Amino acid sequence: MILSTGLACALLVGGFLLLVILRVPVAFALGIATIPVVAMDLRLTPFIIIDRMFQSYNSFILLAVPFFLLAANLMNSGKITDKLIDLARVLTGWMPGGLGHVNVAVSMLFAGISGSSTADAAGCGKILIPSMIKEGYDPRFAIALTACSSVMGVIIPPSILMIVWGGVMQVSVGALFLAGAIPGLMIGFALMATVYGYAKVYNYPIAEKPTLKTAFKAFKGAFLAMLTPVFVIYGIVAGVVTPTESAIIAAGYSLFLGMVVYRTVTVREVGTILYDTGRFASISLFAIGTASVFGWLLAFYKVPLLIITFMTDMQLGSFETALAIAFLFLFFGLFIDAIPTIIILGTVLLPVAAQADISPIIFAIIGIISLAFGLVTPPYGLCLLISASIGGMNVTQVLKEVVIILIPMLLILLLIIIFPEIALWLPKQLMPASFN
Numbered sequence: 001m002i003l004s005t006g007l008a009c010a011l012l013v014g015g016f017l018l019l020v021i022l023r024v025p026v027a028f029a030l031g032i033a034t035i036p037v038v039a040m041d042l043r044l045t046p047f048i049i050i051d052r053m054f055q056s057y058n059s060f061i062l063l064a065v066p067f068f069l070l071a072a073n074l075m076n077s078g079k080i081t082d083k084l085i086d087l088a089r090v091l092t093g094w095m096p097g098g099l100g101h102v103n104v105a106v107s108m109l110f111a112g113i114s115g116s117s118t119a120d121a122a123g124c125g126k127i128l129i130p131s132m133i134k135e136g137y138d139p140r141f142a143i144a145l146t147a148c149s150s151v152m153g154v155i156i157p158p159s160i161l162m163i164v165w166g167g168v169m170q171v172s173v174g175a176l177f178l179a180g181a182i183p184g185l186m187i188g189f190a191l192m193a194t195v196y197g198y199a200k201v202y203n204y205p206i207a208e209k210p211t212l213k214t215a216f217k218a219f220k221g222a223f224l225a226m227l228t229p230v231f232v233i234y235g236i237v238a239g240v241v242t243p244t245e246s247a248i249i250a251a252g253y254s255l256f257l258g259m260v261v262y263r264t265v266t267v268r269e270v271g272t273i274l275y276d277t278g279r280f281a282s283i284s285l286f287a288i289g290t291a292s293v294f295g296w297l298l299a300f301y302k303v304p305l306l307i308i309t310f311m312t313d314m315q316l317g318s319f320e321t322a323l324a325i326a327f328l329f330l331f332f333g334l335f336i337d338a339i340p341t342i343i344i345l346g347t348v349l350l351p352v353a354a355q356a357d358i359s360p361i362i363f364a365i366i367g368i369i370s371l372a373f374g375l376v377t378p379p380y381g382l383c384l385l386i387s388a389s390i391g392g393m394n395v396t397q398v399l400k401e402v403v404i405i406l407i408p409m410l411l412i413l414l415l416i417i418i419f420p421e422i423a424l425w426l427p428k429q430l431m432p433a434s435f436n
Contacts, residue, residue: 001039001043002042012294015032016029017067026287027287030340032040034290034294039197056291057289060244061166062163065247065285066281068158069277070251071250072341075110075256075258076119077265077269077273079262080225080257082336083104086217086222087106087222088105090210090214091105093209094207094209096200096205098204098205098206099128099135100132100145100204102128103142103145107149107153107188108153108188109226110124110153111152111153111155112156112157112226112228117153117372117375120383121382125147125386125387125391129142135205137393138202141202143388145401147387151373154368154371155369156185157180157232157233159176161371164188165367168342171361171364172235172361173236174427177233178233178427180368181329183412186374186412193408194404202206231249288339291340291344292343294340294343295344298348304347304351308351312326312355319350319417321358322356322362324422325353326367330347332371335379335380336373338372358420359420365416366416373406376406378396378399383396384398403427
């Protein structure tokens with residue numbers, strides 16, 4: 001039997017959605033949904049599926065994922081996060097709503113080191129959510145702000161999602177890192193403006209007014225940690241190291257800081273950190289394999305061609321197409337983890353973006369920012385789940401605050417769609433060869 005495009009698509013998508021509704025983990029649901037199609041179509045064999053999974057893993061660049069996760073876990077375990085919080089207090093704690101600004105600022109600093117939003121939400125949230133509640137902040141606001149600010153972890157470089165995107169779509173990771181810098185900072189400033197508004201309405205206090213002594217101490221304590229993004233981003237942009245090599249450098253440097261400089265990580269703790277990192281990395285990498293098979297089957301049955309034809313018939317311009325792409329990524333981000341979505345939806349929409357003359361780098365930034373917002377929107381919303389768990393509240397109790405905080409962040413995404421040069425300016429200045 002040879003399946004038609006419509007029947008194959010219905011079996012794949014319908015089976016996947018049914019499994020997700022039955023609360024089967026997404027990585028397994030993607031793999032299981034392919035079984036009926038493979039079993040029914042005479043042109044397919046299980047060996048083809050195994051080969052596609054192997055091909056997805058046989059990528060040097062994906063080795064960067066576990067090493068950046070390791071760097072983030074070492075930063076959290078090594079109390080380096082505390083030093084970043086001290087620096088953030090000095091930089092922003094003097095403003096109304098001081099601890100709220102500290103929350104945003106430390107997420108921006110941590111994002112430049114870890115590349116992981118979930119590590120940000122867990123590491124920073126454990127310290128800042130209880131502190132904010134103790135200082136009189138509404139627990140719902142503290143949880144929502146921590147969750148929303150943590151999404152900068154995958155937007156401000158280095159970013160695990162950008163590494164996966166670059167590997168899957170064959171786009172320069174260095175250019176993606178540079179393109180994410182300005183949008184990430186803009187989202188951070190938009191969050192700070194939101195915090196300032198909340199502080200004025202609810203009379204939230206300042207955290208502390210820094211003195212020259214405390215400022216010097218904070219900068220001295222965080223200086224070595226803040227060199228991490230310099231090593232990582234400069235090394236990639238200058239062409240000295242690959243993304244994978246930069247991730248290894250970040251992990252090694254974090255281990256050195258934790259064990260030798262600050263002496264906050266013991267030999268015994270290293271084993272636990274390596275185990276936790278391996279466990280989380282295996283989940284992400286397994287999802288890459290099953291998502292790659294799912295996406296390959298969609299391409300095999302020419303589903304992307306149908307989408308291109310449909311959108312071409314609608315005669316959408318670049319702006320309308322970019323809006324449609326952002327909406328699709330935002331919608332898929334509600335239900336599916338970002339990495340499988342990149343592999344499935346990203347590869348499907350890449351030719352659509354090319355047809356509309358949208359730069360591959362802008363396409364990537366729109367997709368990654370949209371997927372980042374999915375980390376704080378139910379039912380998936382992993383960062384929101386982590387933050388709510390730390391704050392001891394149900395996700396539904398904080399949804400109102402999440403929506404309010406997300407609105408200015410969505411406006412930044414819209415601004416980037418309207419004026420793509422915001423994201424493209426930095427890579428054009430520093431890596432013009434990536435546009436050839």
